[in-house]
Each structure stands twice: as structure tokens, then as C-alpha cells.
Amino acid sequence: MASLRELSQKEVLFTGGHRLCAGCPAPIVVKQALLAAPRAPIIVQPTCCLEISSAVFPYTAWKTPYYHNAFENAAAVASGIEAAVKALKKRGKLDAGKDYYIICIGGDGGTYDIGFQALSGMLERGHRVLYICYDNGAYMNTGIQRSGATPYGAWTTTSHVGEAQKGKQQHRKDLAWIAAAHGAYVANASLHNWRDFMRKVEKALNYEGSSFINIQAPCPRGWRFPENMTVEIARLGTETCFYPLFEVEDRGQKWVINYTPKNKLPITEYLKPQGRFAHFFQKDNEYLIEEFQAEVDRRWEHLQRLAKMSAE
Amino acid sequence: MVQINNAIRKLDKGALPVWYEIPLGGTLVSEGSTEYKTGGWRTKRPIWDPEDCSHCLICWIYCPEMAIQVKDGKITGIDTTLCKGCGICAQECPRDKAMTMAEGGDY
Numbered sequence: 001m002a003s004l005r006e007l008s009q010k011e012v013l014f015t016g017g018h019r020l021c022a023g024c025p026a027p028i029v030v031k032q033a034l035l036a037a038p039r040a041p042i043i044v045q046p047t048c049c050l051e052i053s054s055a056v057f058p059y060t061a062w063k064t065p066y067y068h069n070a071f072e073n074a075a076a077v078a079s080g081i082e083a084a085v086k087a088l089k090k091r092g093k094l095d096a097g098k099d100y101y102i103i104c105i106g107g108d109g110g111t112y113d114i115g116f117q118a119l120s121g122m123l124e125r126g127h128r129v130l131y132i133c134y135d136n137g138a139y140m141n142t143g144i145q146r147s148g149a150t151p152y153g154a155w156t157t158t159s160h161v162g163e164a165q166k167g168k169q170q171h172r173k174d175l176a177w178i179a180a181a182h183g184a185y186v187a188n189a190s191l192h193n194w195r196d197f198m199r200k201v202e203k204a205l206n207y208e209g210s211s212f213i214n215i216q217a218p219c220p221r222g223w224r225f226p227e228n229m230t231v232e233i234a235r236l237g238t239e240t241c242f243y244p245l246f247e248v249e250d251r252g253q254k255w256v257i258n259y260t261p262k263n264k265l266p267i268t269e270y271l272k273p274q275g276r277f278a279h280f281f282q283k284d285n286e287y288l289i290e291e292f293q294a295e296v297d298r299r300w301e302h303l304q305r306l307a308k309m310s311a312e
Numbered sequence: 313m314v315q316i317n318n319a320i321r322k323l324d325k326g327a328l329p330v331w332y333e334i335p336l337g338g339t340l341v342s343e344g345s346t347e348y349k350t351g352g353w354r355t356k357r358p359i360w361d362p363e364d365c366s367h368c369l370i371c372w373i374y375c376p377e378m379a380i381q382v383k384d385g386k387i388t389g390i391d392t393t394l395c396k397g398c399g400i401c402a403q404e405c406p407r408d409k410a411m412t413m414a415e416g417g418d419y
């Protein structure tokens with residue numbers, strides 16, 4: 001992996017002037033992903049904050065080929081582009097010796113829920129596409145609605161906090177595991193660890209088949225924290241093992257944990273700075289913290305077992 | 313192309329283009345959005361101190377606005393026309409004084 005000094009000599013193929021909020025994690029994810037690509041990839045995007053705010057007519061922040069499609073079908077469109085590249089190479093209309101990289105980037109709503117069947121189809125057919133989900137844990141663009149990625153107990157505009165319920169009633173879907181079951185190259189990453197994420201992007205782009213990277217992307221507006229804390233909240237997510245860094249290879253057989261915290265922090269360190277969990281710290285609500293912690297521990301232990309098993 | 317450029321020219325002046333001047337499919341034809349100045353969003357501003365800076369480029373890899381200017385591996389300044397003042401650079405800076413935030417958006 002190149003050093004930051006070396007990377008800074010490369011042109012970033014995503015410019016400022018986009019209309020994403022101050023402190024938004026999405027452009028940080030995009031910058032790191034594009035810097036890791038050997039050359040300009042073809043970008044495919046479902047509707048999400050990033051798409052809405054980076055390609056406002058008549059401007060675009062992307063200095064790459066770019067395709068915006070509907071919410072449901074990003075992975076299907078990316079599959080089609082990959083098939084088209086193959087066909088054009090066969091007919092001699094594209095340089096057969098050249099690699100064309102295709103990266104699909106969507107939010108968690110467009111990935112976990114609405115675009116899920118297109119994603120599953122793409123992974124099952126094994127198209128050579130990298131799908132990156134920047135996971136901000138809700139439908140942020142339309143005003144913070146809960147998604148399959150929203151954590152347990154979190155407040156959103158469709159998981160209220162009141163007498164009858166205290167935020168989202170379910171635990172979040174673990175999409176990386178589902179993707180791994182398809183036999184794709186799968187990784188969990190976090191934007192605070194740029195080195196780990198960029199290594200994974202590079203690996204995925206050179207992988208003969210589909211790949212899926214889920215990257216933790218804390219949203220200041222939706223998670224209710226000051227906009228300078230985006231990277232720090234991501235760090236806390238990983239240090240508490242809520243968002244562990246791992247990768248899955250060999251058709252779902254080999255699980256590797258890329259980072260194990262020296263001291264696994266209690267989940268309150270992650271919950272406390274975020275307004276969406278403010279009710280966790282009110283009277284009689286301690287059970288929310290206990291339930292959240294128990295789920296984090298369950299998943300972390302399961303992951304460790306899988307990693308141990310595949311190392312044997 | 314001429315038709316498309318005219319449409320953009322009109323938009324820049326604040327006048328809306330008429331339907332036949334808009335490119336088919338609403339295709340975006342300009343490259344880069346840096347003409348759109350987001351610096352005006354700022355309510356705080358980063359102050360860079362070249363004396364204290366070690367040019368580790370941590371701020372550069374995290375800046376969401378591509379506003380940290382770098383040349384030959386060294387920071388040369390901040391693009392104040394783009395910086396939205398989020399303060400991630402100052403928060404993540406490993407040194408005390410190299411990057412700090414000041415109240416107010418204007419330089």
C-alpha cells in the first residue's frame with residue numbers, strides 16, 4: 001500500500017463543490033476508494049445522498065464515467081455494464097488487454113433493502129463488479145428513515161422514541177454475512193482506517209468475480225453528533241467491536257479479522273456521543289444498553305469463532 | 313454541444329434554460345463541480361499553521377471537500393472557496409497547533 005505522500009500525487013477523481021453536508025462521510029469513502037483504483041473506474045449509483053448531491057445539473061463532482069440509475073437496480077445495471085464490456089472486448093471495440101473497473105456505490109437503504117435482490121443476483125452470477133455500501137444506517141437523503149442497517153434502539157423519523165417504543169425494535173441486518181454466503185469476496189471496513197479500506201478496494205478490483213465492501217460511514221445529521229466527529233465516531237464503532245474490520249475469501253470459507261482492539265471498549269463509548277441513542281441514558285432505559293452490548297458481543301464472538309475455524 | 317454550453321451559460325447567469333436547450337436525458341457535460349463555491353456554507357474556519365505542521369497528510373485523506381491543497385507531498389494551504397468548515401481536519405490532526413478551528417466563516 002502506498003503512503004499518503006505517494007497517494008497525494010494522484011489526482012482525486014472526485015472534486016469539491018458537491019452539496020453533501022459539512023462532515024459527510026460519503027466523499028471521504030469515495031476519495032479513498034478512487035485513490036485505491038488503478039485507473040478511473042466506471043461508477044454506478046442508485047439514488048442516495050451521494051448521488052443526489054454529487055451530480056446536480058449542470059455540474060458533477062465525478063471525473064469518471066458515471067451512471068445514475070433507479071433505487072432498486074444499481075447492481076443489475078452494473079452487471080449489464082460488465083457484460084457489455086465483455087461483449088465489446090470480444091468484438092474488438094474495446095481494448096481486450098485493458099482492465100475496466102466497475103464500482104457500484106450505494107447507501108444502506110439502496111443496498112440492504114431496496115436494491116437487495118439486484119445485489120444478490122449480481123453476487124450469485126459472479127459479475128466482476130465491486131459493490132461498496134457506505135453504511136450510514138438509515139435512509140438519510142429523504143430525512144433519516146430506519147433501514148435494515150439501522151442499529152437496535154436507534155431513533156429515526158420512522159422509529160420513534162416514546163411511551164410505546166424506544167427507537168428501532170429490531171437488531172440490524174448483517175449484510176456482510178449474507179453477501180459472504182453468495183461466495184463473493186466480502187469485507188467490512190471503516191473510513192477511519194483508510195489503509196485497511198484501500199487495501200480491500202484494491203484487492204476487490206483485482207478479484208475474478210463479484211465483491212462487496214460494507215463501510216461504516218457515520219452521518220452527523222442522522223446520528224446527531226457534531227460534524228467534526230465523523231472519523232472519531234467511526235473509530236469508536238470499531239474499537240467497541242460494533243463495526244469490526246474483517247474480510248471473507250475462498251467462497252465464504254475463509255474469515256479473517258483484520259483488526260482486534262487491544263481493549264475492547266464498552267458500547268457506551270460509542271452510544272454516548274450520538275443523539276440518536278440519547279434515550280439509552282435516561283432513567284429506566286439501561287436495558288437498551290444491555291441488549292445492545294449483548295448483541296455486539298454475540299456477533300463479535302461468532303466472528304471470532306469463524307476466524308478461528310478458518311485458521312485451523 | 314454548442315446548444316448544451318449555452319444552456320449551462322444561462323444557468324450560471326441564473327436564467328433557466330428552455331426545454332430544447334437542455335441536453336438529452338439531462339446528461340451532465342461539465343467536468344468537476346468546483347465552480348460551485350461551497351465555502352459560503354462555513355460558520356467556522358480552519359487555521360493552518362505551517363510552522364507546526366509535519367505534513368503527515370492525515371487531514372488531506374479525511375477532508376470531505378478535497379479542500380486541503382497538496383503539492384509534492386506537502387500541504388500548501390486550504391481551498392477556502394470549497395471548505396465547509398466541518399473541522400474534521402483539526403479534530404484528526406495529531407499535532408497541537410498545525411490545524412485549529414476559529415469561529416466565523418470569513419478569512
Ligand SMILES: Cc1ncc(C[n+]2csc(CCOP(=O)(O)OP(=O)(O)O)c2C)c(N)n1
Nearest residue numbers: 047048049071107108109110138139140141
Ligand atoms: C423506488 C424509490 N423509492 C424511493 C425513492 C426516494 N428516495 C431517494 S433517496 C432515498 C433514501 C436513500 O437512502 P440510502 O440508500 O440509505 O442512502 P443515503 O441517502 O442514506 O445515503 C429515498 C427513499 C426513490 N428515489 N426511488
